[in-house]
Amino acid sequence: MELEKFIENFAEQFDETDASEITASTNYHDLEEWSSLVALSVIAMVDEEYDVTLKGDDIRNSKTVEDLFNLVSSRL
């Protein structure tokens, strides 16, 4: 599993936020477009792409995109 591809998949869940604004160190909770629906989309994307089930708490407790990437990697 690649970090680059994960960031790309993650960024795809946003409609107004440009992909260039999202990097490994982005604290996604701070993004203006971040919402509970985007969180649901991230959970669904991770399920579809990586076959890993994230909980709402995982999304809440992770800060950066890379944190989430590491969490998903650890459950592969």
Place this chain on the structure above:
Amino acid sequence: MEGLNPFSLSGKSILITGASSGIGRQIALSCAEMEASLYVSGRNVNRLQDTLDSLSTHSGCHHKLLVADLTHSDEVNNLVAAVEPLDGAVLCSGIGLTLPVKFASQDKFKEVFETNFFSQVELVRLLYKAKKLKASASVVFLDSIGGTHDISAGAIVYGTSKAALLSATKYCALEFSHRLIRVNCICPGMVETPLIHRGTVTEEQLHADMMRYPLKRYGRPEDIAYMAVYLLSDAASWVTGQDFVIDGGISL
């Protein structure tokens, strides 16, 4: 005074599915309290046994446990064969799923519809066809406000399965009226059971959602069970084809 209380379930034989957890479990407890004899059904034997052990047994009442996965046709057939003709059936089995529309692929719909819609209608169809529902029996489906009375983001798969079930309720009610059998459904808002604590949304988010309810709390299984008892009783003998919203006012 026995026999004079139109809300009593004394002498009635009732099948309850989904009785191993949550709302179905409480409906079983309340129906037994109201002096019905029960068949309690579910998949998990241990939890089902726990429900059975918790039922009050009034004199003349007998309770039985029937394990069945309702998405397996052989198990549904066995269930239908195992029950004596019923005065009532309450269908409480169901699963939840939270998914935005863009991830709601056909396989997700199939999985949820299998449990929440097809298996429900199939069980009632077979009970009716095999004449296992007595004349004047009452059938109650556990539906939801989702999909009809409430449209929330992430609920398309679950909501549409419940909307289909609401529609099916009305067709069954019309056709089964030939045998004076009544068919209704209950549409709860969020009720405190394992079904809403699946972890997709955090406990904090649930709490915030709960505060949106005009009556300031989520439902308790009892809130739903009392409506089921009413619909099963003779007090509801002129009530059919309806969906009863019990939701602390959230759909207002």
